[in-house]
Amino acid sequence: MSGPRIHVAADFTVGGDVVLPEGPARHVARVLRLGEGAPVRLFDGAGHEARAVIVEASRKRVVVCIESVEAGRGESPLAVHLGQAISKGDRMDYAIQKAVELGVAAITPLYTEHGDVRLKGEREAKKLAHWQAVAASACEQCGRAVVPVVHTPSTLHEWLGERGEMLRLVLHPGTAGALEQDVAPASAALLIGPEGGLADSEVEAAMACDFSLLSLGPRILRTETAPVVALSLLQYRFGDLG
Template identity: 80%
Template sequence: MSGPRIHVAADFPVGGDVVLPDGAARHVALVLRLREGASLTLFDGAGNEAAAVLVEAGRKRVVARIEHVETGRGESPLSVHLGQAISKGDRMDYAIQKAVELGVAVITPLYTEHGDVRLKGDREAKKLAHWQGVAASACEQCGRATIPPVHPPCSLQAWLAQRDEPLRLVLHPATQGVLQPELSPAAAALLIGPEGGLSEAEVAAAREAKFTPLSLGPRILRTETAPVVALSLLQYRFGDLA
């Protein structure tokens, strides 16, 4: 596949035309300044990738003709569900972006005791749409054809109650916990707390839900740095970075 990668949630009929939605069309025509005849790669976010060529590239309408379709690559054999405490500003965007680049399968933003972000109503819906857009953009950059879903924010307690992954880890600096080399899980849950850390009660609740405390070394990492390090370790040990 050649050319820039563009997410388009559509069917890809070989030999047929796909009209790009407004956001993707503006990016192709006004930002990338591609013209008729240019090659590009489309992916549907559900695992399919298409080689395409532009047949129309106007200011108001962009159309790509599908030349070839194949199953996308870049998905890790390790399915990680990341429970990430919500942080302020662009720190949450960074955590989601890097988690997607590192092969995360699902992301759930979490409300925690020491977290200082609370979203309601339209604000929550807008933020969720924004985070899903961050995930889509990360897939465009890193070569994934499947966009990990970003679930609506929920409480830590509700998230813990839903977990059944064979490997469940909670980052906790006050522990000597390390990854056990004899494990070979196909799925894992990873819990990362807010800037102020998880409370003792929350760590206890995670333990009760069969989460194993994991330390990332002697230094305290920021909440947006922790998923980068933890996912890198998981992918190296159990996924596709070895």
């Protein structure tokens, strides 16, 4: 038995102790009821995995001792930066969670013309921290040792101006020919619009930044479903799902 898998942003040294953060410690001690001698797995979010054993378990804290450290697995050879229009409630959480499971390298929440979410100041900071926690939790589940960065929300035009990926796709009725190229790109940018779709001017701005149109068939997908389908296609064609 390998034990639960926990994200801990710490340096792993064989023989060293790590104090688990409050949330994971509560889960380990009170929910799973694990005690001294029980195995756990840790990952630091930057590509390292560790096997450890609990050496102290109380209501106040849980301490583990690192037994071995190795490089993590599960990263795709295709680095996809997802530009995802911000949606309300659980839909954005779902999009981020599934994107992480499908190997996305980075995510930027986007403000778009037809988007109905506007965050400022403290609300934006809290939401960003929540989204990063969703990404970390998804890594715990899917086996990734690198937690993708969820960047500070940006306007669509700011995000477009920063793109340098080899392949750039905007989800919009058009052609799927961009996936038929012979040479697999090392990086890709994927733009997903809001429930109301991208404005024509936004699609034109993306195309002016060397984005190609990508169609996902005759049915209109919800904004949280679209990245799942598009990332699956990209990983199958150029990544590690083939």
